[in-house]
Amino acid sequence: MIEITDKIISQIGDKIVEYSPGLFMAVIIFTVFYGIAWITRKIAVKLSRKMDTDKSTVIRLVGSIFKAVIIILGLITALGTLGIDITALVAGLGLTGFALGFALKDALSNLLAGVLVLFYQPFRCGDEIEVAGCKGVVTEINLRYTVLKGETAEFLIPNSVCFTKWIAVHKKTVKSEQYQ
Numbered sequence: 298m299i300e301i302t303d304k305i306i307s308q309i310g311d312k313i314v315e316y317s318p319g320l321f322m323a324v325i326i327f328t329v330f331y332g333i334a335w336i337t338r339k340i341a342v343k344l345s346r347k348m349d350t351d352k353s354t355v356i357r358l359v360g361s362i363f364k365a366v367i368i369i370l371g372l373i374t375a376l377g378t379l380g381i382d383i384t385a386l387v388a389g390l391g392l393t394g395f396a397l398g399f400a401l402k403d404a405l406s407n408l409l410a411g412v413l414v415l416f417y418q419p420f421r422c423g424d425e426i427e428v429a430g431c432k433g434v435v436t437e438i439n440l441r442y443t444v445l446k447g448e449t450a451e452f453l454i455p456n457s458v459c460f461t462k463w464i465a466v467h468k469k470t471v472k473s474e475q476y477q
Contacts, residue, residue: 316379323375330371334364355415358440403457404441410460411440419459420466427465429458 341360345353369390377383398405415438420426424435426445431452433445443459445452 319379323378326378327371327375330367330374334367334371337367338364352416352418354440355412358412403455406457407441407455410456411438411442414438414443414456414459415440419464425467427467428454429462432467 338360341356341363345356345360348356373383373386376386420435420438420443422435422438425433426435428443428445431445431447431454433447433452435443436446436451437444438456441456442453443456445454
């Protein structure tokens, strides 16, 4: 019994010695990628502080997306360094991304249109606009909807509609700080 235990411990020790250089390199690679992701996010936060509120939101969102992408790339690179076949993992991520993109097509369309509306600012909070048959004062612009306060109702216009349909900006009625 003692001989079997010694043999198992010896085999485990041999495997640890065999894989330790690769494991050490994988940890270093992931740490470097994580550091780059952290720095990228910090740069985005500093840039967002120098911009107005609408563009600040977009810059922070882009910074978060870049951070996530860099961390995923670091993880894949580290796993490849360990000798793990990552082709199936990359293919799986591609298929997953395709399926999620197809399933969330409308939500992603509104998100991207919201980013573009916030970045290009064809209208601002406080402007009176007309879009898709709805007329009112813009009270909020977020990543999914543009909120209009009309005479009789409040309208939630999807940003994809605001980005693809015509918009009539009538006049500036109220300062935008009031709606932030």
